[in-house]
Amino acid sequence: MTELEACDSCALNNSAQLLKLGINVDHADYVIALAGNPNTGKSTVFNALTGLKQHTGNWPGKTVTRAEGGYRYKDKKMKLIDLPGTYSLLSTSQDEEIARNFILFGKPDVTIIVVDAARIERNLNLVLQILEITDRAVLCLNLMDEALRHHIDIDERTLGKELGIPVIKCSAIKKQGIPELISTVHQVATRQIICKPHRIKGLSKPAQKMVDKLDKKIRKNYPGQPNSRWIAMRLLDADADVIKALKNGDFDQALT
Amino acid sequence: MKENDTQDLLDLASELRWEVGENFHDTLVEGIYADAAQIAQKTEIKQGEPNPYSFERKLDQVLTSKKYGFPIMILILSIILWLTIQGANYPSGLLARFFLEFLHPILKTGASQVGLPWWLDGFLIDGVYLALGWVISVMLPPMAIFFPMFTLLEDFGYLPRVAFNLDSLFKKSGAHGKQALTMSMGWGCNAAGVVATRIIDSPRERLIAIITNNFSLCNGRWPTQILIATIFIGALVPDSFSSILASIAVIGVALLGVGFTFLSSWMLSKTLLKGEVSTFALELPPYRPPNLWTTLYTSLIDRTLIVLWRAMVFAAPAGAVIWLISNIYVSDLSLANITIDWMDGFGLFFGLNGVILLAYVVAIPANEIVIPTILMLTVAHLNLMGAGDGVMFELESATETAALLHAGGWTLLTGINLMLFSLLHNPCSTTIYTIYQETKSWKWTVFASIMPVILGFLVTFLVTQIWQVFH
Amino acid sequence: MTQKGLIQISSSHVTLTETGKNYALSIIRIHRLWEKYLSEKTGFDKTLWHDLAEAKEHQLSKEEAEALYEELGRPRFDPHGDPIPTALGEMISETGTSIVGVPVGTVAKIIHIEDEPKSIYRQIIKEKLHIGAHIKISASENHHVFFESEGHSIQLSTVVASNIQVVLLTSQEVYEEGKVRLSSLIEGEHATILGISTECRGANRRRLLDLGFIKGTLLTLEYLGPNQNPRAYRLRNTLIALRNDQADLILIEKTQYDRTGSL
Ligand SMILES: Nc1nc2c(ncn2[C@@H]2O[C@H](COP(=O)(O)OP(=O)(O)OP(=O)(O)O)[C@@H](O)[C@H]2O)c(=O)[nH]1
C-alpha cells in the first residue's frame, strides 16, 4: 500500500483537476456505472468521487435503489451511478433487478467494477459476466487494506492482463487509489485506453458449440452487436428478459 | 430488424436448448467459475499465516452460540434503548423549554405588536409553530443517540449476525431471516424499514416483512411509551426503582412487538401468503472496525436530519388541524369536544377514551405528536386553564402530566392500553405511502394499514375484559 | 363425451377417438406444464402440485398454455420426471422399471416418482427421495426394499417402493459411495461439493449457483445458529448461511483437510 500512499500525494495534479459535483449531473459527457458484488464498497467509492453521502454499511444489500451523482475531471463532466450490489446477471431475482437491468440495458460509457480484494475468485464470477457485455470497464480492487491485513495481496498487472481491462488498487474508505481510478476512468471513457475484455472460456465443449452456433446467427441478424455471445448464452438459458428485449427490438439500436 | 428473423432466432435457440439439455444454466455458471478460479490462482499472492480469520471465527462462535447468542442480543438492545431513553431526557427538556417556553411567548408578543389578527396568530404560532417545536424537541435527541449507536453496530457487521440468530424463529413463522434486519431498521423508522425490505429476495417473505414492519416501535412512538410508562407504571413502585421498572415496561412492549411480528408473519404465511417462491441465503460479511467519526457525522447529519425534516413536514399541518378543531365552535362546543364526546363511549369499551382515539386520528401523519395532542385535547375537554385552546404544550414535569391525566379520568388501565395501542395501530402516512410505493398494490397497502388497528382494538379489548374481572 | 366425439363406444369397450387422444394429450400437457410452473416459480409444497394442476388443466386455454411453455423455456419434463407432450401431441417416452424388481447391489437413478395416491407420495417425499437421486439396492425381502441414497439408508414397503421408477446409470454416471448431503456435515468438517440435486429448482437453484455452490467447490462448516439452523459455511473465503432444508439438496463428499483456506 505504501506505493499507493506515495501516489496519493504526488497525484496532487490529479486532485486539482477533480471537481466533485454532488447531485448536479445535468448534461454529463459520460455516464459511469458502479457495479459489483454486494458489500464491496461501491457506495463508498461513489461518495469519494462525488462528495455525496450515500449510506454505507457493513452488510450485503445496504443500497437498494440506484443513486446518481457527478464529478468533473479535465473538463469532462461525468455522471456516476451507484447501483445495488448483485451476485450475478444470470438470475431473475427481484432484489437484483435494478442493477441487472442497468448493467444490461442502461449502456453506461464506462463500468467501474468494484471487487473485494480478499475474495477475488468469488467476485470474478460477476466481473467475467459484465465483461461479456461491455468493452469499456475498469476494475476497482477495493478493500486492499483489509486484504493485506489478512495477508492477501493481488498481482494487479497479471490480473489486468488476464481480464483485458485496467486494474486499480483502492482503499476507498481511506481515499487511497481514488485519484488513479479517476484518471483511468477518464482515459477509458475518452478511448485513450482501449480494453480487450476477457471472454468466458470455461464452458464444456458441446455447450460452447451451441453458443457459437447461436452467436453466428445473432451476428448475422444484428450485425455489429457487441454482446452477441452474451445474448446467445442468455437465449440458451431461456432468459425471459432477453427474449422480451429481442422481441421489442431493444437490441436494434446497437446497429448504430 | 424484421420480425420473422427474430422468430427464426428464437426458434433456433429453443431447438438448441432442447439439445443442450435443461441444465445449461449450471453449465454456464460452472464455466464462469472455472475461469474465475484459474485467474484467481494466477493473481492471488498469499503471505504468512494460513488461517487469517481465526479471531473473527471465535467472535462469531460466541455471538451466535446457543448459550450467549440471544442474551447478548437482548443485552445490546437494552443498552441502546436505555442509553437512548436516559440520554434523550435532558436535551429534550432543554429543547422543549427553548421552543415552547422561551421562544413561543416572544413570538406571540411579536405577533400582537405587528397586529396579526388573532386567528392567524393562533393558527400559525399556536398551531403550526408549536407542533414543529414539539416534534423537534421530542424526536431530535433520541434519534441523535439511537442512529449513531445503531450505525456503529451496522458498520461493525453485527446486524447480519442478528439475522442469522433469529432466522430459525423467522423460519418457523414462515418468514425470511433478513426480516430481522428490516425489523431493526423499523425501530428507527418504519418507512425506512419498509424500503430496506428490498434486500429480501423472495417476494412472499418480502411482503410479510413489509406488512409486519409496523410492529417495530419507531422513533415517534418511543417517547409515548416512555412517558406513559413513567407516569402509570413507574409510579407503582418507590421512586428509586421507578425508572428501571419503566424501562422494563418499554422493553416489554418492544419485545411484544417482536412477538406480534412472528405471530402475524406466521398467520400470513399460513393463510393469505401461502406458496410463492422463497429462497434463503445470507452472506455474513467480515467484521470491520467502524470509523467512529465518519459514523457519527453521517448518521447525525444525514439520517437524523432527514428523518426529522420529514416529520416536520407532516407535523406542521397536523398542528394547524388541532388548532382549528379546537377553535371552531358549533353551538357552544368546539369540534374537538363534540368528536371526543362522540368517541368516548367507543373508547371506554376498549379501555381507552375519546381523547386518545381522536389524538390517533389527528396524528396519522406523524406518531410523535400523539402525546401533545392528547394533553392538549384533555385540557380543552375539561375546560381547564391550560395554555389556551388548541395550543400544544408539554407540562413541566411528569407529575403535573399525571395530575392532568388523572383529572381526565385516566387509570392504570388507560395507561397500559395506550402503550399497547401505540404499538398496535395503523402506520403513519409516510409509511403507508412507502408501502404503496414498494408493493404497488392497493390491496396490500390497505391491509397493512388496517390489520394492526384491528389487532390493537382486539388486544386492548381483551386486556380491558381481563382487567374488569379482577377489579 | 360421445357427443363431443372424444370417445367411441363399441360393443365391448370404450376407446378414445383420434380427437379424444389429442384432447387427452393436450390436457396432460397443460397439467404437466402447470406442475412444472408450480415447481419453478412458486413455493407451494410438492404434495399440493397435483391437485392444483388438476384444477388448472381445464381452465387454461391453448394460447395461455403456449405462453406458459415459452415462459418456462420450453421444458421437456415435469417435476416428477414425466415427459411433457409437445403441442403437436408427441411425447418422448423414457422407460424405467419399478425399484421393486431391481436385483440387490444394483446402482440406479430415480427417473420418476408417482404422485398418486397421495398418502404413498407423502411417504416417499418424507425420505427426501427425488428425481435424479442415485440409489443402491442393499437388500430386498418379501414386503420391503432396502436401499442407500445420498448417504442415507432407506427402507420402503413394496407398495410404496413400486411407485418409484429407476433406470440403470449410464456409462458416464458413477455411483459415488461417499456422496452425502451437505446437511450431514459436522461443525469444523470440510467437504467438496459434488452438485446440487435436481430437486432444487428455479430461483432457489439459481441463487445457490450464483453464490458459488457449484461442483468442485471446497467448503467448511464454520458454525451453527443457536437452533442448529441455519448454518454458516465458508467457501471461497466468504461466509454464507444456509437453512438445513437447502443443505439437504446439496451433495458433497467429505474431505480430510482444510483446503478452503488456499481457495
Ligand atoms: N476497511 C475498509 N472498509 C471499507 C472500504 N470500502 C468500504 N468499506 C466498508 O465496507 C462496507 C461496505 O461498503 P458499502 O460502500 O456500503 O458497500 P456497497 O458495495 O455499496 O454495498 P451494497 O450497497 O450493499 O451493495 C462499509 O462498512 C464500508 O465502510 C475500504 O477500502 N476499506
Ligand SMILES: [Mg+2]
Ligand atoms: Mg451501496
